[in-house]
Amino acid sequence: MTTYHAALAWVDGVVRQDVTLRCHGDRLSAVDADTQAPPDAQQLAGLVLPGIANAHSHAFHRALRARTHEGAGDFFGWRQRMYAVAGALDPDLYRELAVAVYAEMALAGVTAVGEFHYLHHNLDGRPYDDPNIMGHALASAAAEAGVRLTLLDTCYLRGGFDADLEGPQRRFGDGTPDAWAARASALTDHATLRNGTAIHSVRAVPASAMPTVHALAQQRGAPLHVHASEQPAENSACLHATGRTPTGVLADAGVLGPGTTVVHATHVTDDDVAALGTTGTGVCLCPTTERDLADGIGPASALARAGSRLCVGSDSHAVIDLFEEARAVELDERLATHQRGHHRPEALLEALTTSGQAELGWDVGLRTGALADFVAIDLSSPRTAGATAGTAAASAVFAASACDVTDVVVGGRPLVRGGHHATIDVPARLSGALAAVEEALG
């Protein structure tokens, strides 16, 4: 049984002082504020938050960071490199890159990642001898990096409403929804791995196939994630092909609901917002990627008001700094509306932590019985210095950076201490993996 004592901790939506956190196995057995540090307790300075959830990741996009802005960087160049990397990874290299990326996330305070995984098959599109070898590579990578993984095994069946899979896309496809389900069903959970599901998009999955994905998610009680309305072109293609918005298609197919998370929801109509909110569908915002890809700014506060639980993801990993994602939910909406004050800092902290964890199927929070996953943020860095108990929550959201994470605990055990990963030299691992990707690209 490990015990921690936090100077400040975010408990039940407020910052409390002198909080003792007792762990039993991988869960919290007691959380008590206004306590003296027990003699055996490990001290955590700064502000302790529940573990950060990175609810939307494409690990392999880390190989695109700072490499898609040549000239000034158009969308075509980005997409070309994305497919080139997607076409170059074998299971070993995919694993190696993912270890490094998940370890980078750990340093940034992420204790659980939702990997939207569709690099299923061989470079030529044929299944590997082990048809889940790529998923296993990710699971093994997350285990080595020490973070929980929700493997959102993604159904991807066509290149467009009226187009077959082409080139590297052939790796993504299982052919039929049943073949997808047969493969995805073979994956098994363990303490730090949840097998969830995903529909890539209304473009890549016909409406007729969606109930198959939904059924597997329901059967498992596992999350279902789906990209929707990231860019206007996607909306018009969908309207043209189906007469419905992407959200409308998902609603008709019966896949919305509290177990489902729509990713982006940038270009949604008022009816879409109502459909997502009234069904209790979660929404994952990825603001730094939405900036990088010129997607635009979605109606996050309207979605929250309508009833959607918000969470955040670093998606393409242009940067991995979930504090930047959380504040961008508010700040980008300010840019779009010319008004301040859409989201309380406490709501953004929930999106960053407990809500994101819930969308990934993990029960995390600083309370008895929850998983003992939490992070400490330095409140005496150049960015956060001067924070008090009263301003600590706002400082975490609006001032902190990934580099202010000092300690990360997963399942009661320290994963990051003093800003260093317990077992991995993260920069060295990243440079090794990225050099290997460049070599594979030729």
Next chain:
Amino acid sequence: MTTYHAALAWVDGVVRQDVTLRCHGDRLSAVDADTQAPPDAQQLAGLVLPGIANAHSHAFHRALRARTHEGAGDFFGWRQRMYAVAGALDPDLYRELAVAVYAEMALAGVTAVGEFHYLHHNLDGRPYDDPNIMGHALASAAAEAGVRLTLLDTCYLRGGFDADLEGPQRRFGDGTPDAWAARASALTDHATLRNGTAIHSVRAVPASAMPTVHALAQQRGAPLHVHASEQPAENSACLHATGRTPTGVLADAGVLGPGTTVVHATHVTDDDVAALGTTGTGVCLCPTTERDLADGIGPASALARAGSRLCVGSDSHAVIDLFEEARAVELDERLATHQRGHHRPEALLEALTTSGQAELGWDVGLRTGALADFVAIDLSSPRTAGATAGTAAASAVFAASACDVTDVVVGGRPLVRGGHHATIDVPARLSGALAAVEEALG
């Protein structure tokens, strides 16, 4: 004579390898690429850039960071606290806060700051015995923090087109343009201090007073900065009062030109863009403040195409991370236009460094004869790992953070080494100063 040797350095707009930088006094006496490190050279790993310019600062706003989001934070709450802090600072406290804030900037790679300074007079509006005591406090603070200061002594004469100065604003006013000029003329330059000028805004300075400010700037060969078109309300008040846009008023008053920098230029018309560009007027963008204050997104690429030199500032210091400012110039324009690729990474690096320095009146760049001001960025942090000579420029702009600055050299002498300030415990100084501000606020 100190000599440095950089693994990579940004010389004449390209990344060069193995660059020897020889300093003589406070200037560079030689810059040579593809050289072996001389035996006496100090090694700089990562990427060396010319010193970063923070071209727009209100030092006292640091006391607002993470303290204006209560509830969710409206503009009125922000303004109320801004005026409360402005009304609470005496010369000692202003100096103490500024030392800490300028030292925070040094850690972020800033070697020169443009302080848009208008807290001139006593709390009740009367001049201090030394009428420049507040400006001297800033000069002394910058000297202690080790960064160059361009003191943009700001003319501020009225509360609005039809309103007197009220409350804390009374500290800002000199009464008449001549009284402003008499006071501002008494300030003297030295090696790390330039005395520049500023017109607060078209709201706060009548057009008839602008030539006085411009004349002093011209006489000194010093910069003139001016806020313009930050928010739509400012535009409509100006149109209503004068029949002209803010840029139109500045053009009519004859104050545009290569020695002038317009700050924000967020809500400018096509005619404004042409007027700024054809006169060679510089533009300072402050994207993280423009996000925080819900200002909106300006037409940065149109301004650059028209002929304006761009630079960046952290303005209200919601965060002090000039890399975030530089990338936001591109990323926020992507959000507004739904297109990637407005600014080349090299152009953003210029805005961050040499262009910003020029707008503050400093001759900085990695070339013989320029001031020996430069910074080293870690290319093996979790954020930048995997960068190569070919991707280093884009990594600096699109992936690096303030916390990736390892070394800062000002005038040939090390100010920051290994991420630590040579003489100041920055977080301790910040918390002390911020606590003192809270106490002064009562």
